[in-house]
Amino acid sequence: MIDRSIVPDKYVITSVLKACGSNLALREGKEVHGQAVKLGLGSNRLITMKLMELYGKCGEFDFARKVFDKMVERDVVASTIMINCYLDYGLVEQAIEVFDQVWIKDTVCWTAMTDGLVKNGEMNRALEMFRAMQKDNVRPNEVTIVCVLSACSQLGALELGRWVHSYMGKKHGIELNHFVGGALINMYARCGDIDEAERVFAMMKERNVITYNLMISGLAMHGKSVEAIETFQGMIKQGILPTSVSFVAVLNACSHGGLVDLGFEIFHSMTRDYGIEPQIEHYGCMVDLLSRVGRLQEAYDFIRSLKIAPDQVMLGAFLSACKIHGNLELGEQIARTLINDGVVDSSTYVLLSNVYASSGKWNEAAQIRAKMKEGGIQKEPGCSSIEVNNEIHEFLLGDIRHPQKEKIYKKLEELNQILREEGYTPATEVVLHDIEDWEKEHALAIHSERLAICYGLISTRPCTTIRVVKNLRVCDDCHSMIKLIAKITRRKIVVRDRKRFHHFENGSCSCGDFW
């Protein structure tokens, strides 16, 4: 409500416009701006910039641009607001166009552009931006560091992440605050160096619930269940109240560690001790917890007892466990529910098809694939990446774009030869007889993680750890193959898949073949 009894000044109008922007109240904002114009404040810089922000936040970037173009003094601050208007709506190229025209860019402007690229999934361009910023002699601050670390964590760029960490340590005035500390823990955990994540965590003087959540989920991701639970308990001892996110993290740790009773105790403590109502993701953790250890009937009954409808992730956890524990009947019941509901994404289709295929029900598997085709549902392309000499190398299925492709495929063939001699037969050869043609192509092609690993083998020093990041789950065949590769090459191979880490060493994997 606008109180019309008092005549507002420019400060009042600025703060009301700001509030309208935060609440996406476009109509009210326009009204306030109209008032400002009537009061002769239409060309006030602060008010004009707030109007741009308002338009931007409400998705009206064309209007924001018109205001921007009319501004007499289009300095770095106004340009940064315009850049953010575009970046919030994914218009990266338009943002860059404005950015390029800024004559003297400051830290905020560089950081906004870098962060916008990260938020729009353009990690490599974000890192390029960071390098360009340093060439331009603009000093990064804490915010810049957090953005760059976020890009590193998503890319799995451990080398660069380490470089950023050491840059901070060299008296560049970067403080290890909550944000920077959290970003570092997240970066190390997600880049596969959980020990270093723990070291940063231990070094931090002050930790908040987010710091703890990051550490707990990092430990859980690496299969360090006991440490994750201890960290959770340590947080409570410190008097920090857990949030709903903390519970997902710690329940996830319980399920990876097979700690059913403790998991239930923690689950019950949510409402009892902290007044946090479980959400679908917490129920999902409980289903996962029961299913993993093979208590499938209990998991099934648990799902049925819920007042809310199960989602694909929850059913996926159950289905995946049915496949591993060889309980097709319960799995099929759930599968039917999934298909009938008709809202199934590509990964669940793939999982369903694999469940059928694993028990030799080829017709059913083929039907699922046909349904996918019918509905025009495409499997998300698998993509693996590896960082070598500060550069991220990306590989798709059967990728031949890499400049060193000959060497990579030669290495792959060499490994296949050794594996065959060791008596290893790829699971795909068995599968091939009973699946559809298009699937054969996929099965025959070379999965991206193998290419990334082979590139790692030829381009890094012997005995060093190879770290690969994959956007999807690792398939069974690749998983067993990587175990053997780790053994014969005497390398540690760390693979981050969509959900967790696999540390391959000397023929076995830290996930205990259950993922």
Add this chain to the structure above:
DNA sequence: GTAGGGTTAG
């Protein structure tokens, strides 16, 4: 003045 860490379960 403009920019910052967790979306977690398959």
